[in-house]
Amino acid sequence: MATDVIEKPITAVESDFLPLLGTDFVEFYVGNAKQAAHFYKTAFGFQELAYSGPETGDREKASYVLAQDKVRLILTTALHPDHPIALHTHKHGDGVRAIALTVSDARDAFKQTTSRGAKPFMEPKEISDENGKVVISGIHIYGDTVHLFVQRSEYKGIFLPGFKKWETAYQPEPVGLKYIDHCVGNVGWNEMNPWVKFYEEVMGFRNILTFDDKQISTEYSALMSKVMSNGNGYVKFPINEPAKGKKKSQVEEYLDFYGSPGVQHIAIATDNIVETVSKLRARGVEFLQVPQTYYDELSKRVGTIQENIDTLRPLGILVDRDEEGYLLQIFTKPVEDRPTLFYEIIQRRGARSFGAGNFKALFEALEREQALRGNL
Numbered sequence: 501m502a503t504d505v506i507e508k509p510i511t512a513v514e515s516d517f518l519p520l521l522g523t524d525f526v527e528f529y530v531g532n533a534k535q536a537a538h539f540y541k542t543a544f545g546f547q548e549l550a551y552s553g554p555e556t557g558d559r560e561k562a563s564y565v566l567a568q569d570k571v572r573l574i575l576t577t578a579l580h581p582d583h584p585i586a587l588h589t590h591k592h593g594d595g596v597r598a599i600a601l602t603v604s605d606a607r608d609a610f611k612q613t614t615s616r617g618a619k620p621f622m623e624p625k626e627i628s629d630e631n632g633k634v635v636i637s638g639i640h641i642y643g644d645t646v647h648l649f650v651q652r653s654e655y656k657g658i659f660l661p662g663f664k665k666w667e668t669a670y671q672p673e674p675v676g677l678k679y680i681d682h683c684v685g686n687v688g689w690n691e692m693n694p695w696v697k698f699y700e701e702v703m704g705f706r707n708i709l710t711f712d713d714k715q716i717s718t719e720y721s722a723l724m725s726k727v728m729s730n731g732n733g734y735v736k737f738p739i740n741e742p743a744k745g746k747k748k749s750q751v752e753e754y755l756d757f758y759g760s761p762g763v764q765h766i767a768i769a770t771d772n773i774v775e776t777v778s779k780l781r782a783r784g785v786e787f788l789q790v791p792q793t794y795y796d797e798l799s800k801r802v803g804t805i806q807e808n809i810d811t812l813r814p815l816g817i818l819v820d821r822d823e824e825g826y827l828l829q830i831f832t833k834p835v836e837d838r839p840t841l842f843y844e845i846i847q848r849r850g851a852r853s854f855g856a857g858n859f860k861a862l863f864e865a866l867e868r869e870q871a872l873r874g875n876l
């Protein structure tokens with residue numbers, strides 16, 4: 501529970517030199533974007549939004565943009581074997597390439613971050629079509645991952661210039677996913693604090709929560725984590741690093757299979773987790789399963805909640821409480837064959853923490869999966 505974590509008091513943020521309006525989109529580089537897009541529609545209820553590829557004049561790659569309420573994902577694949585996107589998927593498997601952040605001034609975001617030491621990825625670039633203009637810039641973060649800054653206030657089109665509306669006859673219903681709550685990065689041994697410093701100094705974020713390896717450990721594996729938040733709290737990036745345990749840390753397993761630091765999980769908020777998880781399960785999404793004994797102790801641990809524990813139990817939904825309220829959460833199994841990226845579904849009822857009270861039960865469930873893969 502959040503009572504065992506160190507929470508720094510929220511002080512007035514001086515001048516926020518990198519004001520962020522939210523997460524604009526997350527872009528994945530994948531081996532087969534057409535099939536991945538079908539999975540995100542069928543399994544997760546994403547809606548088709550936009551497309552770019554050879555038919556729109558891009559001979560190098562194809563991109564499918566999917567949306568569900570405020571969440572936008574882009575799935576991009578290379579059309580040729582020596583394209584950098586193909587090399588990315590060869591090395592990492594399918595994974596997150598870019599976490600794009602909406603800003604009111606992408607030129608200034610680039611200037612503010614690169615002048616503080618960020619490695620430039622994309623100089624500010626203006627792109628336009630008949631629907632207006634967008635300015636995009638970008639910087640490198642951990643591994644082969646980048647942040648893009650997207651300034652779109654003068655754009656009225658469906659997504660970005662270069663994309664056309666994407667529509668098919670197959671349109672499964674959404675499952676109630678609302679917005680990205682946080683994106684977690686896994687970095688290497690002793691790299692958490694340098695990345696915390698990066699988010700503080702280069703991006704103007706604050707460290708709002710810290711979990712040491714004593715809080716996040718089971719009999720076997722351990723990790724450390726610090727949660728970074730931007731000034732207005734719209735964007736939160738926990739950063740994990742492996743810690744020494746009797747056996748291999750789950751973060752180490754990720755690093756071995758991803759081939760570098762990268763995005764470990766994306767947490768997406770819903771305002772009805774029971775309904776959302778019921779729909780996801782019915783569509784074949786696989787979740788980590790904690791032992792049924794977890795629920796025997798639950799009401800003692802979290803007190804009164806609005807949901808019926810007998811409804812949560814068969815769905816495998818977890819609950820945690822902090823000083824401000826409680827949250828409900830559940831984690832999928834990795835959505836690729838490599839044990840890399842997975843999703844969290846979260847519903848906050850006042851709590852602003854991250855479910856530390858569930859870590860032990862969850863990590864034990866995760867280790868059972870790791871052992872099945874022969875990686876513990």
Ligand code: FE2
Nearest residue numbers: 684767844854
């Ligand atoms: Fe999370």
